[in-house]
Amino acid sequence: MMNELSEDTNTARHKFTLFVSGMSVNSGHAIENLRRICDQYLKDNYDLEIIDINRDKEQAGIHQIVAIPTLIKHEPLPKRTIIGDLSDSEKVLKILTLIE
Amino acid sequence: MQKETIPPTFIFPKAPTGVDGLDEITDGGFPKGRPTLICGGAGCGKTLLSMQFLIKGITDYNEPGVFMSFEEPSDDLTLNVKSLGFDLEKLKADKMLIVDHVRVERSEIEEAGEYDLDGLFIRLGHAIDSIKATRVVLDTIETLFSGLDNQAILRAELRRLFHWLKQKGVTAVITGERGEATLTRQGLEEYVSDCVIVLDHRVIEQVSTRRLRIVKYRGSTHGTNEYPFLIDENGISVLPITSLKLDNEVSSDIVSTGFAGLDEMFNMGGFYRGSNILVSGTAGTAKTTIGSYFATEQCKNNEKTIYFAFEESPQQLVRNMKSIGVDLQKYLDNGTLQIHSSRPSLNGLELHLLTLRKLIKEFEPTTIIIDPISNLISVGSDHEVRSMLVRLIDMLKVNNITALFTSLNKQHTDTLRPDLAEESVSSLVDTWITVRDMEGIGERNRGIFIIKARGMGHSNQVREFIITNNGLELLDVEMGPQGILTGAARQSFKNKKTISDIKLQNEISRKDREIERKRKVLEANIEALKNEFESAEEELSILKATEELQKEMSSKKK
Numbered sequence: 006m007m008n009e010l011s012e013d014t015n016t017a018r019h020k021f022t023l024f025v026s027g028m029s030v031n032s033g034h035a036i037e038n039l040r041r042i043c044d045q046y047l048k049d050n051y052d053l054e055i056i057d058i059n060r061d062k063e064q065a066g067i068h069q070i071v072a073i074p075t076l077i078k079h080e081p082l083p084k085r086t087i088i089g090d091l092s093d094s095e096k097v098l099k100i101l102t103l104i105e
Numbered sequence: 106m107q108k109e110t111i112p113p114t115f116i117f118p119k120a121p122t123g124v125d126g127l128d129e130i131t132d133g134g135f136p137k138g139r140p141t142l143i144c145g146g147a148g149c150g151k152t153l154l155s156m157q158f159l160i161k162g163i164t165d166y167n168e169p170g171v172f173m174s175f176e177e178p179s180d181d182l183t184l185n186v187k188s189l190g191f192d193l194e195k196l197k198a199d200k201m202l203i204v205d206h207v208r209v210e211r212s213e214i215e216e217a218g219e220y221d222l223d224g225l226f227i228r229l230g231h232a233i234d235s236i237k238a239t240r241v242v243l244d245t246i247e248t249l250f251s252g253l254d255n256q257a258i259l260r261a262e263l264r265r266l267f268h269w270l271k272q273k274g275v276t277a278v279i280t281g282e283r284g285e286a287t288l289t290r291q292g293l294e295e296y297v298s299d300c301v302i303v304l305d306h307r308v309i310e311q312v313s314t315r316r317l318r319i320v321k322y323r324g325s326t327h328g329t330n331e332y333p334f335l336i337d338e339n340g341i342s343v344l345p346i347t348s349l350k351l352d353n354e355v356s357s358d359i360v361s362t363g364f365a366g367l368d369e370m371f372n373m374g375g376f377y378r379g380s381n382i383l384v385s386g387t388a389g390t391a392k393t394t395i396g397s398y399f400a401t402e403q404c405k406n407n408e409k410t411i412y413f414a415f416e417e418s419p420q421q422l423v424r425n426m427k428s429i430g431v432d433l434q435k436y437l438d439n440g441t442l443q444i445h446s447s448r449p450s451l452n453g454l455e456l457h458l459l460t461l462r463k464l465i466k467e468f469e470p471t472t473i474i475i476d477p478i479s480n481l482i483s484v485g486s487d488h489e490v491r492s493m494l495v496r497l498i499d500m501l502k503v504n505n506i507t508a509l510f511t512s513l514n515k516q517h518t519d520t521l522r523p524d525l526a527e528e529s530v531s532s533l534v535d536t537w538i539t540v541r542d543m544e545g546i547g548e549r550n551r552g553i554f555i556i557k558a559r560g561m562g563h564s565n566q567v568r569e570f571i572i573t574n575n576g577l578e579l580l581d582v583e584m585g586p587q588g589i590l591t592g593a594a595r596q597s598f599k600n601k602k603t604i605s606d607i608k609l610q611n612e613i614s615r616k617d618r619e620i621e622r623k624r625k626v627l628e629a630n631i632e633a634l635k636n637e638f639e640s641a642e643e644e645l646s647i648l649k650a651t652e653e654l655q656k657e658m659s660s661k662k663k
Contacts, residue, residue: 022283023276026227038218066232072222085215086215088214088216090218096215
């Protein structure tokens with residue numbers, strides 16, 4: 006039963022937006038960390054949009070971005086927002102319900 | 106040739122706040138290009154003050170502004186300040202204002218790893234750049250602390266933010282919630298150290314007063330006191346407590362008191378223009394009447410007058426004065442007179458003072474009557490009242506307004522000197538008139554005298570006056586053997602005098618008659634003596650004739 010549920014969440018297609026700021030250290034880490042997680046748990050089953058708010062400043066306001074980096078998971082619902090360089094993989098996975 | 110050098114006086118660059126009175130205290134406004142911290146408890150007007158700073162910057166000084174709200178959504182803000190006459194929508198449309206609501210909801214955000222607040226920086230920077238803003242408000246940035254966990258990052262980022270704001274050269278206002286031991290909950294004052302203003306909202310004896318204090322202001326002089334401020338339909342206005350100098354211009358013009366007899370008691374025939382007059386007295390001694398007299402006299406001369414009545418409604422005052430032949434309605438109608446009535450307990454002292462100030466600014470009167478000032482005294486403590494009166498009188502002097510205050514005394518029977526209640530006022534006023542009851546045998550008379558009149562000789566007599574249907578009437582001085590007489594004593598003295606006059610008259614005529622009689626007796630005596638003399642003379646001549654005859658006879662015999 007539990008397995009089925011986790012299978013279910015794992016199979017649903019994930020949609021992410023990652024907000025970064027230029028070439029900042031944290032932004033770089035976040036991109037790396039996210040890629041690693043996705044490749045491991047959501048292989049080819051995710052869409053990732055990376056927005057550099059330095060270039061696309063309007064977006065920061067539209068998405069209520071305060072901290073950088075910010076990861077927003079749009080799908081599957083519920084929408085979640087994670088800030089930080091995602092170095093705490095375990096926490097990230099928990100939040101994204103990729104592990105129990 | 107020696108070149109004249111003028112030492113350059115450095116003027117600290119400031120951004121005028123446009124908040125009534127605040128610019129005076131801060132000597133020009135907030136530090137230009139630097140952050141200013143405004144802190145205070147909930148509902149003390151932080152948001153409003155900062156908003157007013159922005160809006161006035163736009164409307165009065167053409168400085169575009171960015172309002173970054175961490176608490177209220179943009180729409181709410183617009184609505185909130187609309188009631189105060191600020192139209193944010195229009196300013197936004199004109200590209201003079203950007204309102205950005207930063208929403209940080211703890212429940213929606215998870216933290217995983219290191220981050221910074223670049224998002225905030227970029228949003229702010231973008232907003233500033235897109236309208237070339239020179240003023241920025243961050244209201245209330247501390248909300249971030251409740252939304253985000255990592256305090257160490259937040260503190261570092263805030264430090265960076267204020268540094269960045271300074272580099273940007275924008276005049277920033279940061280608001281902060283008041284903490285228990287510190288000025289702000291998160292110790293923002295550590296970061297913003299150029300100018301810190303504390304707002305406070307206190308309720309003392311059911312009367313609430315808002316106050317403002319400048320805790321520090323680097324590189325500038327500033328008032329250090331607590332200044333009361335007021336939020337009304339025009340936003341915030343702050344009241345500078347005391348002007349530092351006593352160097353207002355003085356006038357030697359004389360204005361009539363409107364009370365003919367009273368004019369005569371002053372050597373110059375009235376009050377100096379711009380002076381303060383205190384009319385004190387116990388209940389029912391015609392203080393209001395004297396005030397109204399002065400008001401009508403001033404109105405007659407086309408001097409704008411405001412009458413603050415703390416005891417009567419305007420209608421009541423007009424009616425009552427009509428009964429003694431004083432027509433206030435006429436001047437109300439032609440606009441030279443305004444009557445403002447309110448209960449003194451309606452507001453705190455400061456609010457009254459601010460109301461006064463506002464009215465003075467709007468109406469520009471040359472005369473003000475406050476009836477009675479002692480009612481205000483009941484609102485606050487001695488100290489507060491005194492400081493408020495100093496401020497009031499300062500304000501009136503600066504505007505060269507002639508002011509007449511009435512003051513109600515407690516009943517006093519044994520001394521001519523009025524009671525201590527107006528000790529506080531007495532040293533401040535220029536002219537002090539006392540009206541008092543003079544109780545005698547079964548009656549009460551009104552007496553008026555001048556205690557002091559700065560810069561003017563004056564009568565030292567206690568003059569009696571009466572109120573008739575035609576108004577006030579000062580009676581002539583009646584000097585009795587024991588001093589000045591009033592009322593029934595005056596009457597009985599008069600009667601006695603008449604009686605004694607008649608008596609004297611009688612006596613005189615009696616004496617006259619006696620003399621007449623004496624003269625008659627004398628004349629009769631003279632007549633008798635004359636007759637006697639005549640008869641003696643006759644006898645003598647008879648004798649002489651006889652002797653002559655005998656001589657003749659004897660010579661014939663020879």
